[in-house]
Amino acid sequence: MSNVTKKDPKKGTLHSGPTSISKIPAPKHWVSPVPFGLGKIKPKHIRDTMKVAWENKDNLKYATNILTKGVCDGCALGVSGLYDQTLKGPHICTTRLNVLRLSTMPPLKEEIVHADVDRLRQYSSAELRKMGRIPYPLIRRKGENKFSRISWDGAMDMIAEKMKTLDPKQYAFYLTSRGITNESYYTAGKVARFLGTNHVDNASRICHSPSKTALKRSVGIGASSCTYKDWIGTDVLVFWGSVASNASPVSTKYMLAAKKKGTKIIVINPYKEPAMDKYWVPSNAESALFGTQVADDFYQVNIGGDIAFMHGIMKYWFEMEEEQYGSAINHAFVQDHVNGYEELKTKVDELSWEKIIHSSGMSKERIRELAELLANSKNAVFAWALGLTMHSFATDNISQVANLALLRGYLGRENAGLMPFRGHSSVQGTGEMGADPFVLPGGGWDEDNVKRIEELWGFDLPKWQGDIVGVNLEHAALPDDHEKKLKLYYMSGGNFLETMPNPEFIEKALSEVDIRVHQDIILNTSTLVDAKEAVIVLPAKTRFEQEGGGTSTSTERMVYFSPEIAGNKQPVEEARAEWKIYVDLAKRVKPETAHLVNFETAQEIRDEIAKANPDYDGIQHLKKQGDVFQWGGAWLCEDGVCPTPDGRGNLIPIDIPNLEKPEGTFYVTTRRGKQFNSMVFKETDPFNNAGRYDVLLNAEDANTLNIVEGEGIVVYNQHGVFQGKALFTDIARGNIGLHFPEGNFLIPKGIYDSPSGIPQYSVAVKIEKAERFNARKDIDYLEKKLEDDEIDAPV
Numbered sequence: 001m002s003n004v005t006k007k008d009p010k011k012g013t014l015h016s017g018p019t020s021i022s023k024i025p026a027p028k029h030w031v032s033p034v035p036f037g038l039g040k041i042k043p044k045h046i047r048d049t050m051k052v053a054w055e056n057k058d059n060l061k062y063a064t065n066i067l068t069k070g071v072c073d074g075c076a077l078g079v080s081g082l083y084d085q086t087l088k089g090p091h092i093c094t095t096r097l098n099v100l101r102l103s104t105m106p107p108l109k110e111e112i113v114h115a116d117v118d119r120l121r122q123y124s125s126a127e128l129r130k131m132g133r134i135p136y137p138l139i140r141r142k143g144e145n146k147f148s149r150i151s152w153d154g155a156m157d158m159i160a161e162k163m164k165t166l167d168p169k170q171y172a173f174y175l176t177s178r179g180i181t182n183e184s185y186y187t188a189g190k191v192a193r194f195l196g197t198n199h200v201d202n203a204s205r206i207c208h209s210p211s212k213t214a215l216k217r218s219v220g221i222g223a224s225s226c227t228y229k230d231w232i233g234t235d236v237l238v239f240w241g242s243v244a245s246n247a248s249p250v251s252t253k254y255m256l257a258a259k260k261k262g263t264k265i266i267v268i269n270p271y272k273e274p275a276m277d278k279y280w281v282p283s284n285a286e287s288a289l290f291g292t293q294v295a296d297d298f299y300q301v302n303i304g305g306d307i308a309f310m311h312g313i314m315k316y317w318f319e320m321e322e323e324q325y326g327s328a329i330n331h332a333f334v335q336d337h338v339n340g341y342e343e344l345k346t347k348v349d350e351l352s353w354e355k356i357i358h359s360s361g362m363s364k365e366r367i368r369e370l371a372e373l374l375a376n377s378k379n380a381v382f383a384w385a386l387g388l389t390m391h392s393f394a395t396d397n398i399s400q401v402a403n404l405a406l407l408r409g410y411l412g413r414e415n416a417g418l419m420p421f422r423g424h425s426s427v428q429g430t431g432e433m434g435a436d437p438f439v440l441p442g443g444g445w446d447e448d449n450v451k452r453i454e455e456l457w458g459f460d461l462p463k464w465q466g467d468i469v470g471v472n473l474e475h476a477a478l479p480d481d482h483e484k485k486l487k488l489y490y491m492s493g494g495n496f497l498e499t500m501p502n503p504e505f506i507e508k509a510l511s512e513v514d515i516r517v518h519q520d521i522i523l524n525t526s527t528l529v530d531a532k533e534a535v536i537v538l539p540a541k542t543r544f545e546q547e548g549g550g551t552s553t554s555t556e557r558m559v560y561f562s563p564e565i566a567g568n569k570q571p572v573e574e575a576r577a578e579w580k581i582y583v584d585l586a587k588r589v590k591p592e593t594a595h596l597v598n599f600e601t602a603q604e605i606r607d608e609i610a611k612a613n614p615d616y617d618g619i620q621h622l623k624k625q626g627d628v629f630q631w632g633g634a635w636l637c638e639d640g641v642c643p644t645p646d647g648r649g650n651l652i653p654i655d656i657p658n659l660e661k662p663e664g665t666f667y668v669t670t671r672r673g674k675q676f677n678s679m680v681f682k683e684t685d686p687f688n689n690a691g692r693y694d695v696l697l698n699a700e701d702a703n704t705l706n707i708v709e710g711e712g713i714v715v716y717n718q719h720g721v722f723q724g725k726a727l728f729t730d731i732a733r734g735n736i737g738l739h740f741p742e743g744n745f746l747i748p749k750g751i752y753d754s755p756s757g758i759p760q761y762s763v764a765v766k767i768e769k770a771e772r773f774n775a776r777k778d779i780d781y782l783e784k785k786l787e788d789d790e791i792d793a794p795v
């Protein structure tokens with residue numbers, strides 16, 4: 001029976017609300033009949049939950065209120081209080097519990113805030129985080145070795161005065177996402193343009209920007225075409241370079257519900273991620289007891305081999321078509337809704353199996369298995385994450401996924417679709433609110449949209465192209481007299497030292513701006529870097545403290561309202577709502593016209609968002625806990641009609657990328673352990689017991705290098721050196737996995753996916769036994785660094 005209930009004239013079919021998970025036991029999906037996964041490596045959810053309760057014991061009532069009334073500020077799956085829109089029953093996970101402390105902890109003690117900065121630099125970001133929240137505005141001028149207290153007026157005037165002396169091209173804004181609301185993104189994007197700069201970027205640039213760029217060109221949309229409910233009962237659910245079970249733990253419940261309805265789950269990943277293999281869903285008694293075998297199959301593709309793999313699938317489809325017309329391609333869908341069929345087919349025909357097999361690392365038989373499974377499946381949902389987005393060919397990676405979906409007609413209807421599985425809470429809303437150099441609320445920089453926004457906002461927009469975060473940082477490191485030199489960097493959150501490639505360069509770039517502003521709730525290692533004139537630290541309110549509440553948009557386009565939650569026993573008295581700080585800044589830089597960006601309440605911002613971005617019409621009605629609406633309805637591209645100029649999806653012929661992986665080298669990727677991006681919560685990953693410096697390595701590869709398990713090894717290239725320990729894992733040969741930020745020293749700066757601007761986060765490396773490496777190095781490791789022509793970085 002269909003889940004669908006209602007249609008709306010503007011949005012099409014509406015989401016039908018939460019459903020229930022089948023209670024009939026399904027032993028065929030169990031990991032083992034031995035209860036609680038005894039003897040297996042797995043997270044200990046109950047123990048972790050008790051630990052969190054203990055950690056929050058000084059503010060327990062407030063913590064409970066955040067969990068039961070707030071919108072989760074962890075990942076982008078999205079939940080309000082304890083309930084979501086997909087399944088009935090409680091929704092909570094250890095990620096949410098781990099980030100909870102950010103909202104309940106007391107302010108930093110004075111002796112820490114004003115300690116010698118060299119002493120503070122001895123702490124890791126995790127240690128700094130645990131010490132407490134930023135208590136009041138702080139400043140550290142050039143030559144000073146301690147932060148001192150400054151008034152809000154003093155801090156804001158100093159920033160404003162500096163801005164007045166600069167060309168707006170010389171300052172930039174960056175916003176990260178976890179706690180930030182749509183209201184703050186919108187205000188930041190608007191204020192940046194009001195001040196005259198288009199240098200405003202956000203964390204999706206180093207996360208999912210290629211998804212948006214690719215979906216736009218392929219099918220005209222910038223978000224997931226379908227919902228999580230479409231997983232439940234689809235024939236095949238594919239996770240492409242995504243560890244959804246770790247990144248958004250409650251998604252495992254949806255996967256469980258899907259499996260119970262007969263859905264096959266396929267994971268495409270060089271590493272057989274344990275969390276996508278077996279999972280004990282704590283909130284489901286059957287799964288908590290016996291575990292759930294999550295993936296039905298893993299395809300262990302090479303890092304960067306997905307494009308070739310997908311070409312292989314299509315090549316098979318075209319071969320099947322020669323045997324029997326209609327056996328693999330959905331011709332009716334292609335005819336009615338898709339451009340570029342012949343061009344794509346020609347491209348695929350030109351590619352040899354040899355090339356496909358070499359690049360993907362998959363055998364012809366394995367490629368055929370997946371090709372046939374899909375050809376025989378009426379419905380499929382393709383979800384993906386960083387495994388596809390963190391490459392210099394990321395936009396192509398994702399358009400290639402769209403190619404598969406378009407050829408099969410997996411778009412715009414129940415149980416079918418394309419889902420960029422987003423990262424942190426409300427990252428989906430950042431671009432939609434216009435905190436992005438390439439877009440404005442409700443559209444791009446086309447003449448019509450610019451005119452519309454100028455009329456709504458009442459001021460002229462700067463018309464030059466703003467830079468992406470990576471380029472802003474490169475420009476920060478330019479000489480002082482360079483016309484592109486960035487002189488003031490205003491950051492709301494983020495920790496570039498630990499999240500951007502090449503930390504050595506990032507440290508230099510951060511230290512070479514005149515003024516750096518950190519609007520934040522905690523200190524991290526980036527906050528402690530020097531600046532040429534001053535580092536200014538502004539204490540922000542958390543999402544739950546902001547007056548008038550705030551909204552956050554999930555992966556499936558649900559816009560959730562999170563109310564202001566009273567009762568914090570350890571508030572930061574001086575902290576301010578993030579959006580209010582931007583308004584205050586505008587008033588100081590351009591007092592005469594600042595009324596144009598003045599917002600007195602969060603409601604006023606929501607009222608304006610509803611006009612600025614027509615998709616968000618409805619946000620103005622969100623007023624109390626539990627209020628939510630989904631923009632765009634249940635499916636974008638409903639019935640195959642895409643919001644492209646001609647209403648059709650575009651098949652795009654894609655080249656297999658040249659990975660520049662010389663003989664004898666490995667390809668490295670970075671992944672997440674027990675951490676939330678740069679915020680590390682535990683030294684070992686509970687899913688595979690890997691330590692932060694373990695190198696995930698295939699045992700056969702290790703054998704050829706004479707490396708034994710647990711041995712010290714060195715991973716290096718011309719960019720850096722990483723000293724770690726070998727951990728044998730089920731990872732495709734020739735590929736290795738490291739944690740980030742630890743692995744970031746190996747990643748080169750300045751290499752981007754050109755359509756989307758995401759940095760490349762994977763690269764060729766060599767591996768050696770540490771004892772061998774150390775015996776051969778002469779004075780220091782620098783001499784061991786390879787010459788550029790010995791191992792080339794891709795350009």
Ligand SMILES: Nc1nc2c(c(=O)[nH]1)N[C@H]1C(S)=C(S)[C@@H](COP(=O)(O)OP(=O)(O)OC[C@H]3O[C@@H](n4cnc5c(=O)[nH]c(N)nc54)[C@H](O)[C@@H]3O)O[C@H]1N2
Pocket residue numbers: 075076095207240241242243244246247248268269270271273301302303304305306385386387388422423424669670671672673674675676677678737762
């Ligand atoms: N607990 C926790 N949850 C989080 C976060 C966190 O840090 N911790 N961060 C949040 C954020 S901001 C984001 S963006 C998401 C990230 O969510 P994910 O992208 O699911 O997280 P990663 O652990 O980075 O996993 C990337 C995976 O891609 C695989 N991979 C690498 N290269 C390739 C490739 O070329 N092809 C394929 N097919 N796979 C490849 C890696 O082996 C790895 O398993 O998680 C969000 N949720």
Ligand SMILES: Nc1nc2c(c(=O)[nH]1)N[C@H]1C(S)=C(S)[C@@H](COP(=O)(O)OP(=O)(O)OC[C@H]3O[C@@H](n4cnc5c(=O)[nH]c(N)nc54)[C@H](O)[C@@H]3O)O[C@H]1N2
Pocket residue numbers: 102125175176177178179180203204206207208386423424492493494495496498499500519520521522523524540542543578670671672676677678679740741743744747761
């Ligand atoms: N090698 C490698 N690098 C990566 C990734 C990877 O997989 N591998 N993942 C990338 C991805 S997907 C992402 S999204 C980026 C994230 O990169 P960043 O944007 O740098 O974000 P985070 O590490 O999440 O930022 C954490 C910091 O944000 C601040 N913060 C936390 N909450 C709040 C808040 O509510 N308000 C404010 N104002 N500040 C707050 C704190 O200082 C905290 O230390 O990293 C990217 N970098």
Ligand code: SF4
Pocket residue numbers: 072073074075076077078079091092093094095096247248249250251
């Ligand atoms: S899965 Fe994501 S949205 Fe749900 S509770 Fe966990 S962190 Fe929050």
Ligand SMILES: [Mo]
Pocket residue numbers: 203206207208423424
């Ligand atoms: Mo992300």
